[in-house]
Amino acid sequence: MKETLVKLNYEYNHTSDTYSDGDVEETLLQFVKENEQYDAIAAATDSFPIFYHLSKERECIVEPMMISKNDTVLEIGSGCGAITGALAKRAAVVNCVELSERRSMINAYKNHSCDNVEIYVGSYQDVHLDRQYDVVTLIGVFEYAMHYFHSDNPYVDFLLDVLGKVKEGGQLYIAIENRLGAKYLSGCIEDHAGYAYEGINGYPKYKNAKTFSYNEWINLLEKCGIKKYRFMYPHPDYKFPRVIYSDDFLPSVGDFVEPSSNYYKKRGKSLDEIQFLNSLDMKNEFKLFANSYLICITK
Numbered sequence: 001m002k003e004t005l006v007k008l009n010y011e012y013n014h015t016s017d018t019y020s021d022g023d024v025e026e027t028l029l030q031f032v033k034e035n036e037q038y039d040a041i042a043a044a045t046d047s048f049p050i051f052y053h054l055s056k057e058r059e060c061i062v063e064p065m066m067i068s069k070n071d072t073v074l075e076i077g078s079g080c081g082a083i084t085g086a087l088a089k090r091a092a093v094v095n096c097v098e099l100s101e102r103r104s105m106i107n108a109y110k111n112h113s114c115d116n117v118e119i120y121v122g123s124y125q126d127v128h129l130d131r132q133y134d135v136v137t138l139i140g141v142f143e144y145a146m147h148y149f150h151s152d153n154p155y156v157d158f159l160l161d162v163l164g165k166v167k168e169g170g171q172l173y174i175a176i177e178n179r180l181g182a183k184y185l186s187g188c189i190e191d192h193a194g195y196a197y198e199g200i201n202g203y204p205k206y207k208n209a210k211t212f213s214y215n216e217w218i219n220l221l222e223k224c225g226i227k228k229y230r231f232m233y234p235h236p237d238y239k240f241p242r243v244i245y246s247d248d249f250l251p252s253v254g255d256f257v258e259p260s261s262n263y264y265k266k267r268g269k270s271l272d273e274i275q276f277l278n279s280l281d282m283k284n285e286f287k288l289f290a291n292s293y294l295i296c297i298t299k
Helices: 023-035 039-045 048-054 055-064 084-090 101-110 142-148 153-163 214-223 273-278 285-289
Strands: 006-007 072-076 093-098 117-121 133-139 166-177 230-237 243-246 291-298
Touching: 006 101, 023 039, 023 048, 023 101, 039 048, 039 055, 048 055, 055 084, 072 084, 084 093, 084 101, 093 101, 101 117, 142 153, 142 166, 153 166, 153 214, 214 230, 214 285, 214 291, 230 285, 273 285
Parallel strands: 006 117, 072 093, 072 133, 093 117, 133 166
Antiparallel strands: 166 291, 230 243, 230 291
């Protein structure tokens, strides 16, 4: 079994592994302790959790982030470390906050050679880091704000609290699905609820997570008094982006040729996703129906 240079900090760990993909995480932990060829394992598996946590494609979401070799980075909700290694290659220091002890162990062994990474195991509310960072990331985390802040406006409170951890002139990056994304309109299941059309209908039943449309994001940013921001559009989504569009590089009609994956689950088909996307005004309508957003906020 290999050793890890990643530091695990248990000072704030007062929780159990309640957020988990189940027993498959034990298999995943053994894989990363004993192997280096994560891509080969991801390509050969028929287990989506293993593919999801080990696929190198996950790292592509980091490509447009402005991170220099002297920067400090805070990764909130680092999970099993799919993104951590890519951040560590670009930055001087990466601090992670992760609720799950087992997922933190997977991260530590997966990225065992990263001596600039420290993982704080514990709930975001309990981990008190007396510093600000050049870059803070929320990759697939912001939608769970109601679990961090039990208030009338948990998303506003969470966003403002996280922004307080960013240095003046630094960046906060948020990656999240668009609840009105073309893949959802065409019949893909809502990623969090596990069934179709829940987000499109405004989450009438599912209460454990919530994503936002483009205009809802604009309203949320304005409510928080945030004026410096820009949108990017990972396609087919932020989890496995093959291309990341921006307002300076938007798609052209005909660029979309392959429907979004439903990731090992059956999907309906209420409309032709590709035909729909290619019918849009790419300067305006595409932003409304992009499957995911990567939002860069400058403090």
